Amino acid sequence: MPIPSAILTLVLGMILVLGGLWIGQNINLLPVDASVNAPIYDELFRVLFSIGTILFVGIVGLVVFSLVRFRRKAGQIGDGIALEGNLPLEIFWTAVPAIVVLFVGLFSYDIYERMGGMVPLGHGGHGESQATEERVWGGIGTAGAMQASSEMTVSPLPVEVTAMQFAFLFHYPDGDIISGELHVPSGRPISLKMEAKDVIHAFWVPEFRLKQDIIPGQPTLLNFTPTRPGRYPVVCAELCGPYHGGMRSTVVVESADDYDAWFQANRKLPVSEA
Ligand SMILES: [Cu+2]
Numbered sequence: 001m002p003i004p005s006a007i008l009t010l011v012l013g014m015i016l017v018l019g020g021l022w023i024g025q026n027i028n029l030l031p032v033d034a035s036v037n038a039p040i041y042d043e044l045f046r047v048l049f050s051i052g053t054i055l056f057v058g059i060v061g062l063v064v065f066s067l068v069r070f071r072r073k074a075g076q077i078g079d080g081i082a083l084e085g086n087l088p089l090e091i092f093w094t095a096v097p098a099i100v101v102l103f104v105g106l107f108s109y110d111i112y113e114r115m116g117g118m119v120p121l122g123h124g125g126h127g128e129s130q131a132t133e134e135r136v137w138g139g140i141g142t143a144g145a146m147q148a149s150s151e152m153t154v155s156p157l158p159v160e161v162t163a164m165q166f167a168f169l170f171h172y173p174d175g176d177i178i179s180g181e182l183h184v185p186s187g188r189p190i191s192l193k194m195e196a197k198d199v200i201h202a203f204w205v206p207e208f209r210l211k212q213d214i215i216p217g218q219p220t221l222l223n224f225t226p227t228r229p230g231r232y233p234v235v236c237a238e239l240c241g242p243y244h245g246g247m248r249s250t251v252v253v254e255s256a257d258d259y260d261a262w263f264q265a266n267r268k269l270p271v272s273e274a
Contacts, residue, residue, distance in 0.1 A: 016058050024050025034207040034228040034253060037115045037140070041209035044111045051100060115210075116140045116223060140212060140222050156189040156223065163194065163201035163214040166247040168234060175267025182251040185259035186229050192222040204237035205251055211237050226253040 024046045033039055112118065117140055159182065160171040170182045184190050194203060194214040203222060204211040207230075212222040236247035254262065 013058075016054055016061075020050045020054030020057065023053045024048075030209075031207050032228060032230075033209070034226055034230060034232055035205075035210065036225040036227055038207070038209040038227075040111055040114050044108060047107060048104065051104070140210065140224065154188050156191040157184065158191050158193065159184075161192050161194040161203060161214065162197060163203070163236070164197035165199065165241045166236070166243040168201075168203070168236075168247075168249040170249075172263070172267075175263055177263070177266045177268065179266065181249060182234060183259060183262050184226050184251060184253055185256045186226050186253050187256070189223060189225045192224075193219055194222065195219045199240050200238050201240050201247070202237035204235045205232055206235070207232040208251075213238060226251075229253045229255060229258075 027049070029049070030042060030045060033042060119140075158173055160173060161182075162169040162171065167180065168182075170179045171177070172179070192203065192212075194212065195218070196214045196216040198216060200216070201214040202211055203214055207228075208224055208226070210222060210224055212220055214220060230253055232251050232253065234249040234251050236244055238244075240247065
């Protein structure tokens with residue numbers, strides 16, 4: 001007795017969904033996670049990867065199956081049967097993508113909020129900018145940074161980032177250090193205030209899962225807490241001219257002691273408070 005096609009479709013559908021979920025949970029395509037924001041973002045990526053795998057394998061599988069199963073038989077000429085209108089099927093294939101898109105949209109919003117994207121800006125480690133009522137245009141607030149250190153006794157480390165064709169410059173107001181590499185201590189919240197000199201650039205560290213535009217004349221903020229010592233690339237992620245592809249720097253995440261040593265060796269100003 002042949003297996004009814006409805007049962008077969010159901011079983012294949014379940015295998016597809018379970019397989020997609022397994023792949024999303026167990027196959028990791030991303031670089032190491034090196035900030036507090038990274039594991040939050042990775043949750044979203046795993047879900048998107050599962051959905052993408054299910055849709056890709058399901059659709060390509062169906063196309064290949066149809067190519068083989070409904071192939072023209074020898075001696076068969078003329079048009080196929082005229083098919084038109086199937087209301088339940090049309091409702092089904094409209095509703096499923098609508099639900100998937102709605103779910104992904106709401107979930108993305110939730111992740112962005114948990115990373116600090118919805119926190120009002122201007123409350124970072126740049127007290128002086130608040131005094132002058134300078135307008136900040138966008139960025140990631142301190143929520144993601146705060147989650148890291150449950151004891152919020154550590155104040156965020158302020159760093160001013162200047163982007164230009166084709167380099168990043170990092171200025172540490174505390175010690176008046178200007179560096180081509182971003183040095184940050186692991187475990188401490190960092191608050192970047194960024195502005196561009198010429199055209200729009202973007203600060204992107206894949207290991208941090210963070211990316212923020214840097215705009216001329218409109219400062220943006222990016223708050224994060226690095227968690228894993230190492231050297232990670234800082235990549236310009238906004239096409240900014242002919243040498244955009246070479247616009248890279250490095251973020252060096254070090255232990256508090258190593259960072260202090262670097263800071264003391266490079267600072268120009270005496271620091272009032274530790
Ligand atoms: Cu650039």
